[in-house]
Amino acid sequence: MASNNDIYSKVCELLKPYNPESRPISRQSGIVSDLEVDSVAVFDLVMGLEDHYDVSIPMEMVTDIKTVGELVNAIQQLTSE
């Protein structure tokens, strides 16, 4: 099972194409508010994570996720179920 840090690294890697201005990413970064990833791109990012970890991350769950850290924690919880 992937560790929280592994998942964080993967999320950062998959975020790169959506962060063309290379804004610094931390667990506290707001995906939309700080990194300015648009709402559709967030869902595209999530589809990539779903396939990588073979989990379903429903859209209503994504809507509640605001920061990079929250996204990492959500994936960790889903992969441990």
Add this chain to the structure above:
Amino acid sequence: MSLFDKYAPLQKRIDVMNKIGRDALGVQFDDIIDATRGRIGNREILLAGTNNYLGLTFDADCMAAAKQAVDDHGTGTTGSRVANGSYREHVDLEVALADHLGMPSCIVFTTGYQTNLAAISGLAGDKDVIFMDADAHACIIDGTRLTNASTIRFRHNSPEDLDKRLRRQGKIEGGHALVVIEGMYSMFGDIAPIDEFIDVTHRHGGYLYIDEAHSYGVFGPTGCGIAEEQGVLDKVDFISGTFSKSLASVGGFCASRHREFDVTRKVMRPYMFTASATPANICAARVAVDKIKAGGHLRDNLKARAQQLHKGLSDLGYDLCAEPSPVIAARRPNEAICAMEWNWLLDNGLYVNLAVPPGTPQSSSLLRISLSAAHSEADVNEIIAKFAELKGLEGQLMEDMMGKLAG
């Protein structure tokens, strides 16, 4: 801190747009002359971004029906069909659309947006799971948000990816899968492989819902849409559409091969708690249904114009997003260049759509054209000529833009 501070990044984008030229999302026409011509100030504009696919907004019979409806029933309905009752014409239109689609049940709504909002929220319950194409329109996304159902997105136009996600989901305890796709997608003009989606959906015991907003009237031998074109209309569970494109009015519909669909009238909030469509809108759409059924000549011209334009723009080297269809979108390098080109086209008498993220797939910036059966061969040649001229001006326009942005 102000309530509006969160819009600072958006305001920055708007400011850049305004420095470059007009607000592309707030164009005002001083007159709409006919299905393909408008006027801004003293300049006549060739309209190539209105989704008026069959050009019926100025059809003499549709106009006469709308005028007669005002004379007969007044200007507005002043309430919902649940509270105030339906007019005979609402019901007649439902029967006509159901008959056209060969389905036993059809419900008419006040706008196209509300149609998907209402039908999806009415169909999906707490235990159901919605599977939605990644490029689905905002009204489908918003429809899923009105439900308590889980919603999973699958990769655009990929039945294989849908199959994978349905398998990943496994058995849906106490519920069903509702798969939502579109016939022709509004931004790129690309078309769904509906036959394959039917196969995957039904294999998993799910229901297939197709939004044919941009394809009803445009495709199929009698204009029912892409499902009819692909010969699978009788297998589709739900077909939704709008009146504000081929049907040349305002409103929408959802039809089903399941007679029980009618029960959702009692639960769909965007149906129950909004005023019903006006008599003029309903009566214009009713005549347009007959025009669509007999509109093979309109579809033939639309197809010919689409091929003409697609070839013309391809020959000029434009990067087009899909095969020829009534929606032809050219991918541009970024939002600022796209806005600059869009302004030049409008200044030179051509209206197309400026389409930018998040309203577009793949964060694309697009010059989007929607063709009409009312466009002539000469009109399309004019569109191609403007795009050719635009291509030749790229360097100069870029210089002008840099000056404006620096100023």
